[in-house]
Amino acid sequence: DAGVIQSPRHEVTEMGQEVTLRCKPISGHDYLFWYRQTMMRGLELLIYFNNNVPIDDSGMPEDRFSAKMPNASFSTLKIQPSEPRDSAVYFCASSPPSTQNTEAFFGQGTRLTVV
Amino acid sequence: SQKIEQNSEALNIQEGKTATLTCNYTNYSPAYLQWYRQDPGRGPVFLLLIRENEKEKRKERLKVTFDTTLKQSLFHITASQPADSATYLCALRSGGYQKVTFGTGTKLQVIP
Numbered sequence: 244d245a246g247v248i249q250s251p252r253h254e255v256t257e258m259g260q261e262v263t264l265r266c267k268p269i270s271g272h273d274y275l276f277w278y279r280q281t282m283m284r285g286l287e288l289l290i291y292f293n294n295n296v297p298i299d300d301s302g303m304p305e306d307r308f309s310a311k312m313p314n315a316s317f318s319t320l321k322i323q324p325s326e327p328r329d330s331a332v333y334f335c336a337s338s339p340p341s342t343q344n345t346e347a348f349f350g351q352g353t354r355l356t357v358v
Numbered sequence: 359s360q361k362i363e364q365n366s367e368a369l370n371i372q373e374g375k376t377a378t379l380t381c382n383y384t385n386y387s388p389a390y391l392q393w394y395r396q397d398p399g400r401g402p403v404f405l406l407l408i409r410e411n412e413k414e415k416r417k418e419r420l421k422v423t424f425d426t427t428l429k430q431s432l433f434h435i436t437a438s439q440p441a442d443s444a445t446y447l448c449a450l451r452s453g454g455y456q457k458v459t460f461g462t463g464t465k466l467q468v469i470p
């Protein structure tokens with residue numbers, strides 16, 4: 244398996260623009276997580292899905308952030324409108340069903356810069 | 359409020375020595391504690407998991423301890439090598455299985 248795949252790897256956008264980050268989890272994993280990493284706050288959980296259903300979105304900072312998982316092999320994190328303080332590395336991770344190992348497998352991340 | 363603390367200062371250690379990293383937490387009753395390694399420009403990679411009823415776990419040169427009374431985990435790398443240089447993150451599972459919260463990480467530099 245190729246692991247968790249995120250795109251794009253880098254995104255530079257102007258303030259006010261819409262940004263869409265994409266994630267393909269590992270096949271067979273039924274949990275998907277979106278994290279944001281900054282120097283100041285470290286790795287923060289934004290939202291996670293189980294079987295394509297959002298379970299906990301309490302980490303989503305504002306209404307400008309939204310996430311979807313239309314099927315088991317694809318998820319998006321959208322920011323609209325983007326602001327400079329959204330600049331960070333966004334990671335997607337997936338985990339197998341809870342009866343198995345509980346480790347999370349992370350993608351390479353998307354480095355977002357909002358200017 | 360819940361808090362996970364790792365030493366934010368970088369840890370520099372001589373090659374061959376044992377590196378010890380600390381993870382302290384407050385207002386948690388974790389069922390699992392995990393350690394991850396993160397290299398620059400990459401996502402975290404899982405290393406070890408220890409359950410609340412386990413005191414110690416080993417994997418090759420790695421050892422993790424978990425003291426739920428002290429609310430602390432120690433992560434040891436024995437016979438450290440320059441290739442061990444990375445940032446190490448501890449993570450706790452609180453509530454249900456799914457909600458894993460990470461510390462800010464400690465950067466380890468192994469000097470040849």
